[in-house]
Amino acid sequence: MMYRKHLQRLSGSLVMSSFMSVALTGVFSFLELGFSWMWLQVWGQGVLIAFPTAFTLDMVFGSRLRLLSGKLADRAASAWS
Template sequence: MLRHDRLQRLAGSLVMSAFMSMALSGVFSLLEFGVSWLWLRVWGQSILIALPIAFSLDMMFGDSLRFFSKRVADKAARAWL
């Protein structure tokens, strides 16, 4: 069971960090360069830089941040009742 949980955490961190690094590097490089071939090249390079950073940060702080966001969501839900 422990191995399954660890694999699930790694997969979740990889998926989330990949999505966020692609989305954010794409948006910010698009704002800088506009739609062009240069933008696509810079975006690809940015993903290669952002993905390992985002994955590392998610592995270090992901559990704490998910716990914190759950607490905030719970408080907000109780406030709406």
């Protein structure tokens, strides 16, 4: 059971950090450079920097941030009811 939790956390961190690093570097480099070959090059370089950074931050702070967001969601839900 513990092995499954570790795999879930690892896979969740991989998926989220992959998506966020690809999406955000793509959006911000596109806003800066527009659609061009330079944009694709900068986007690729940005992902190579952003992915390991995002993955590391998610592994270090992810559990605490998910706990905090759960508490905030509970408070918001109780305020609306």
